[in-house]
Amino acid sequence: MALSRKLAAADDAPAPYFTATLAKGLDVLEALAEVEDVNLTDLSRRLGVSGPTLFRILATLGQCGYVQKAAKTSRYRLTLKAWEVGARAVRRLTMRDVARPWVEALAKESREAVHLGVLQGSGVVIIDKVDTPHPVKVDTYVGQRAPAHCAAIGKAILAYESAATLDAFFDHALPRFTPTTISGRRQLERELALTRDRGYALNHEEWRQGVCAVAVPIRCHSGEVAASLSLTMPTERFAKEAIAQFVAALLRAAQAISRDLGGERRESGASRP
């Protein structure tokens, strides 16, 4: 799973223009993101990289500030450096700032967790969140990636993507996570058509057991769908009768955000919720 793409490529095509060392370093970074703390040997086994090689990579990541050693010796862990670098990219998403007040208002009104997400490859990345006041919460976090094909927040975007983008999307597999996961291209296309017709996307435990969600697309001034807004909750609270109200609130918020996006500038003086 953490193998560099070159090796993972089933067809042994020459995989042109690929710098193996760099890819290996990034794999190490990603592996460290998953484990809290590791020692060299464990990590070396996990990644299938020899000790000395990993030692050099970790030393380099350390010198560049991405990794540090916990305590005196032994275990390695990530610093916040990767997050800092990435934060510069997030900062450029006007969407986030414009949507913020409406995300908060929607959370207050619905009393459920609100997520704002954008499409990135085969997944949706949560770029903002306001949690529910209920004591029973779904475990999600800002920066989390959800598979687009089985999350409401993903389907609400996919439903409005161009044929070309969808073609590229379907190059990725559609892994099955639960019995209700839609993992066939045909079925997903039908689901997306349904989503377009209704104007909102649903997820009934398609990704994680016990978790449901509704989502609507957010259009930018040019009319393209640029993000999506969702309400996520435990199945227990996802009553059939309540959905219409959730959708209404979502649509109101999404429209307000679209409107505020018009100017496209950060300090927009637009009306607040």
Add this chain to the structure above:
Amino acid sequence: MALSRKLAAADDAPAPYFTATLAKGLDVLEALAEVEDVNLTDLSRRLGVSGPTLFRILATLGQCGYVQKAAKTSRYRLTLKAWEVGARAVRRLTMRDVARPWVEALAKESREAVHLGVLQGSGVVIIDKVDTPHPVKVDTYVGQRAPAHCAAIGKAILAYESAATLDAFFDHALPRFTPTTISGRRQLERELALTRDRGYALNHEEWRQGVCAVAVPIRCHSGEVAASLSLTMPTERFAKEAIAQFVAALLRAAQAISRDLGGERRESGASRP
């Protein structure tokens, strides 16, 4: 500035255990974080890396999902991948979740921008923020790095670090940003002693013109200073008479956070503000 540390090392020591290609790739990532969109040639000039080499690096970063090409061809930009990877590290900081309600309460009470920061190398990284309602705001963002020696949020942590950590800290230079920046070791040590005596740190335009701040340390259950909490505002609003009130509010919030950190678990049922 974006040169890999190997080359930047003034003393031409052999710089042991260093993987140049990986470091170059990370440099590219960081360069892309700074520019929104670049074409290959510009980036190649900026980094002093030849075209074909950069081409390979960008191709690799692309295959690994860290970079993508805008539009059809031409310009490169960062994806959210680095941010996603880093978000896993941030998520492990219990501090952030525990502090959140108090950060919000403090923002409401003070009506100024509240920042929560942790020390990372020679800087402080802002891990959470709630902005002021005032129309005149200081430009800051979550994920931002501030130089520790000339930011209140940094000095409030430095003041309580061990001699060993401080020694390591002083290996970095203390760049001067404004006429009031403290850039000598002796002077900074005096300032830190003063900070300890008072119990709070100040910054009068030491980093950025027109920006002032007050900050207090946050101690974890073991008594170590693990983070700091600041109020940041334009000099115009930083009235001498108001500081005592800001400090009182900051200390109250910091104490509450320290208390709530006791359990050290995420879903702490502790009292809310």
Add this chain to the structure above:
DNA sequence: CCTATTCTTTTCAATATATGAAAAGTACTT
């Protein structure tokens, strides 16, 4: 407290890989 075991770090020679010059191919500009 000493020995055994496991993990980290260093060394080193073989080899695979990255490198930049130059050329070919594209995409803009005027």
Add this chain to the structure above:
DNA sequence: AAGTACTTTTCATATATTGAAAAGAATAGG
């Protein structure tokens, strides 16, 4: 439509990366 600037490919060379093996630390076990 010709010119200019940028991107991509090719390729021979030099270099950096590689893992085996060994030395050195640290930790655990008796």
